[in-house]
Amino acid sequence: HVGGDTGEELLVTLDKSNSSTHGLSAVATAAGAGTIGTGTSVVFLDQDSGEITHEIRMDRMGWAAVASSIDPGYLLLGNFFDGEFVKLRVDDGKIVARNTINEERSLSGIAQYPGPLASH
Secondary structure, eight states: OEEOTTSOEEEOOOOTTOOOOOOOEEEEOTTSOEEEEOBSEEEEEOTTTOOEEEEEEOSSTTEEEEEEOSSTTEEEEEETTTOEEEEEETTTOOEEEEEEOSOTTOOOOOOOOOOTTSOO
16 A cells, blocks of 8 residues: 555555565656556556556566656656666557667666657
8 A cells, every 4th residue: 555645545456466566657647647557567547536447568577667758649668677668659559669778677767858859
């Protein structure tokens, strides 16, 4: 359980059968809905109910870092274990770009610089 400043629960994990631990990263989308990188997938939450509206499964463990892209309709994901980062199209889950930092067990956050060379 993770609680907020006002006492509400922001995250509740219910599956006690899985003994592994994952780092979670969350970001609000432009529409106000929540997006969470779970380590094995990205889940999208309804902004009013908090219910999962859809999920994009990833190909392996480690996909915990998530950030909004400056390009509408895309997310950035980072894999902690192998250092790969990708740009993911939200509509269909297609990876449209990928690269790596070439370091294992190191990528814990991700951001996009909207500088003069970035597309808008």
